[in-house]
Amino acid sequence: GEQVEQRPPHLSVREGDSAVIICTYTDPNSYYFFWYKQEPGAGLQLLMKVFSSTEINEGQGFTVLLNKKDKQLSLNLTAAHPGDSAVYFCAVSPTSGGNYKPTFGKGTSLVVHP
Amino acid sequence: EAAVTQSPRNKVAVTGGKVTLSCNQTNNHNNMYWYRQDTGHGLRLIHYSYGAGSTEKGDIPDGYKASRPSQENFSLILELATPSQTSVYFCASGERGEQYFGPGTRLTVL
Numbered sequence: 544g545e546q547v548e549q550r551p552p553h554l555s556v557r558e559g560d561s562a563v564i565i566c567t568y569t570d571p572n573s574y575y576f577f578w579y580k581q582e583p584g585a586g587l588q589l590l591m592k593v594f595s596s597t598e599i600n601e602g603q604g605f606t607v608l609l610n611k612k613d614k615q616l617s618l619n620l621t622a623a624h625p626g627d628s629a630v631y632f633c634a635v636s637p638t639s640g641g642n643y644k645p646t647f648g649k650g651t652s653l654v655v656h657p
Numbered sequence: 658e659a660a661v662t663q664s665p666r667n668k669v670a671v672t673g674g675k676v677t678l679s680c681n682q683t684n685n686h687n688n689m690y691w692y693r694q695d696t697g698h699g700l701r702l703i704h705y706s707y708g709a710g711s712t713e714k715g716d717i718p719d720g721y722k723a724s725r726p727s728q729e730n731f732s733l734i735l736e737l738a739t740p741s742q743t744s745v746y747f748c749a750s751g752e753r754g755e756q757y758f759g760p761g762t763r764l765t766v767l
Contacts, residue, residue, distance in 0.1 A: 575754035586747055586758030632700065636754025643688055643754040644715070649699035
């Protein structure tokens, strides 16, 4: 089955610095890709989604890149601020036969220091 | 208004007791999921459902049962709770892999 490796497990940066989190997956048939943010004591919150193509999506202060050739998904915070401190998870989902059981990375704990 | 709610939010149970965790969603999603989250393991899928009346085993189903009596409700049942089931449990609903999570239930089994 699908395997997702997420790195790094921990990341500490200063306010204004950039931060990059990378996920590598194994199933070339994976179709839907997601980033989630989890703040302390809360559930995961959908941050961004990308679909089956090399794609860059930009949100408020972050960029998501999908590279299907290398089976890699990345989240780049361009200028981190303390409110970005959280645990971030990537998730990868197939599309075959209506099976949308996603596989999650193990998460990256990001701390942004003022 | 929260679209995925869980109850209870906190639960203390005794070893060997029965525990039922409830989840309700107002997203009208067909798919619902139960996960547990433990330090060092990330999120692990216990059971999931494609719609009312269906339940499927996830990656770690042993010791757990699930019930989906309606589109809105999905329960996780621990018939004989053990201390190893102490964890935070999350329910989610979704479509096409996109998921919306509840706030979690912290379960402690003594």
